Amino acid sequence: MGKTGRPLRSRVQRILTRGWHWWWRRGIWIVGLGGLGYWAYVEPVVLNALILLLRFALQLLFAITFVIIQFVALFWFMSRSRVEVIKPGDPKQVTLADYWGQENLVRLVRQWIDLLSNRERFVKMGGQFINGILLAGPPGTGKTMLAKAIAGEAGIPFISIEGSSFRSMFWGVDVLKMMWFVGKARKLAREYGACIAYIDEIDAVGASRGGVMGGERVGPLGWFGWGGTGALTRLLYEMDGITQLTRWERIKGRIYRLLGKRPPPRNWHVLFMGATNRPDALDPALVRPGRFDRIIYVDLPDRAGRREIIKGYLSKVKHDPNIDIESLVADTAWATPAKIMAAITKDAVRIALFNGRDYITQRDIELALQEQAMGLENPIAEMDPIQRRQVAYHEAGHAVAQYYLLPDERIIRASLIRRTNMPGALGYVHSAPKQELYTVPLRRLVAEIMVSLAGHVATKIFMGEYWTGASADFQHVRRRILTLLDLGYFGFHPLKPEEPERYQEIIERFWAECEEKVERLLREHAAEVEAVAQALLERHDLSGNEVIAVIEAARAGQPIALPVPIPASPSSGA
Incomplete structure (x- = not known):
């Protein structure tokens, strides 16, 4: 009894001591304020001083509160960014029926679409949704369009x-x-029930934090630095916690347990999607399983894909029913879906309207594709005739060499018109493979080198001396020679192909041999080179079919008659 009484008395004493101190401190404040009030009551000067002090305190409090509100409002405003929201039933909603040219990708993503659409069966089986899908590929290949189509197809x-x-x-x-x-x-x-949260160009926020592979380090500027990784860290946290219960779900779960019932499973999910053309620059923590679980590469469409894309966009505009779709498919191996869309639905329609037609033709699309590939026309109004002739022979040499050395490639266009996407080039010959090229023999690279040298050699043959204007061709030749060197074309595999000066003698001999072969070819077909050059000087711009017609007519010794476009009748695309 004595042992238990002592702790009890000690606790009572501590409580009384704390209470006495509390009342003592409050008493001092009460007495002090009361005395100050009485002093102000009997002395008007003290009263005025207290009023001034109180006014200053209120003004200071108002200023501090106003600054805090402004600061909070500023951060609230800056934390808002422009987002695009497309809800089910929105006119901007697209589905997989609007996504053309990537059948394999469509089959792949339908599995996740079914999971998002039929969530109840998946959850009942104990399945766990994937947190994220990363779309990687060159710009314009349709990554954003695919993400929108997934959401539209799933109805979310x-x-x-x-x-x-x-x-x-x-x-x-x-x-x-x-x-x-x-x-x-x-x-x-x-x-x-579900939502797709899509971050375009995710490498801008998810770059590697180690300062490697394109990542950024936090700079010394602290509050005003651009290199912080706070958004990335928060994104990782949100992706990890997307399956965790919210506060309301925890409260609802307690209520269910108090009632003796099992809490229902969550019936909604956020699927993160990101797009980048630099997947190697992303932080490894972002692309591990559990965050971006799947990486889908969206590449350029193949021949069948381009055919579907061209047909799809032609169905949206009024067009000539005689358009050669296979010709367009063959000419667009370089084109992304975005460029094909812009060429058909924007540029070709503009060209047709300015030519007084309410439908597009084959030539409209070909010119539009040239604008996408080479840029807008930027012709030189007054060019010295001798200089223009040199450019014509240069491009004619390329065209004739292309015709004979690379028969598996289709000449799309030859032109003396300067283009905005080709700074420094006064003309060009545009070509594309007739079939998709995934692997080629090394002799084809040699043929490409000879075609690149043909413009420079043709200038020497027909103008009597070398001219400037072949620097871009020479850069292409050097790259191809280094590729041949690396692949063992010269009979050995160098340990350091990035040091070509060690093999300078071999490269110079090979270059000279290629120039000799090209010169023999162009002298043998001098009539064709002359004919193409004259046609370019007259027309300034020739289609691939016109170039081939000129070459074949000159080879046969026949008069050159360029094909005339046949007027076409309109066809509604819808």
Whole structure:
């Protein structure tokens, strides 16, 4: 009894001591304020001083509150970025029926679409949704279009943002932006059952934090640095915690357990999707399983894909029914779906309207594709005739060598018109393989080298001396020679092919041999070179069919008659 009484008395004493101290401190404040009030009551000077002091304190409090509100409002405003939201039923919604040219990708993504559309069966089986899909590929191949089509096909909302939108001059704003973006995606997912949160150019926010593979380090500027990784860290946190219960779900779970019931499983999910043309620059933590679980490469479409894309976009515009689709397919091995779309639905329609037609023709599309590949026309109004003749012989040499040395390639166009995408080039010959090339014999690389040298050699033959204008051709020749060197074309495999000066003698001898062969070829077919050059001087721009017609007529010794475009009748695409 005595032992238990002592701790009890000690606790009572501590409570009384703390209470006495509390009342003592409050008493001092009460007495002090009361005395000050009485002093102010009897002394008007003290009263005025207290009023001034109180006014200053209120003004200071107002100023501090105003600054805090402004600061919070500024950060709130900066944390908002431009996003695109497409909900089910939106006129901008697209489905896989609108995504052409990538049948294998469509078959692949249908599995995840079925999971997003039929969530209940998947959850009942105990399945776990994937957190993210990364789309990688060159610009314009349809990565964003594919993400939108997945959302539209599954009947769920789509929210997207640019990766560069997360950058800010203030430290911490990128984190707020990421929290706001993911919060908006969660809200849409709870409303519709699922949502796709898409970050375009995700390498702008997800670059490697180690300063390697294109990553950035945090700079010394602190609050005003551009190199922070806060948005990336927050994205990783959000992707890891996307399956964790929210506060409301935890409260609802407790209520269910109090009622003796099992809490229902979550019936919504956020699927993160990102797009990049630099997957090697992404942080390894971002692309591991559990975050971006799948990486899908969206490459240029093959021949069958381009045919489907061209037919799809032709169906949306009024066009000539006699358009040669196979010719367009053969001419666009270099083109992305975005460039084909722009050429048919924008540039070709513009060209047709300015030519007084309400439908597009084969020539309109060909000119539009040239604009996409080479840029807009930028002709030289007054060029010295001798200089123009030199350019004509240069391009004619390329065309004739292309015709004889690379018969598996199709000449698309030969032109003396300068283009905006080719700075420094006064003309060009555009060609494309007739079939898709995935692997080629080394002799084909040699033929490409000879075609590149043909313009320079033709100038020497027909103008009597070498001229400038072949620097781009020589760069292509050097790259091809280094490739041949690396692949063992010269009979050995160098340990350091990046040091070509060690093999200078072999390279010079090979270069001279190629020039000699090209010169013999062009002298043998001098009539064709002369004919193509004269046609270019007269017309300035020739289609591939016109170039071939000129070469074959000159070879047969017949008069050159360029084909005249046949007027066409319109056809509605819809």
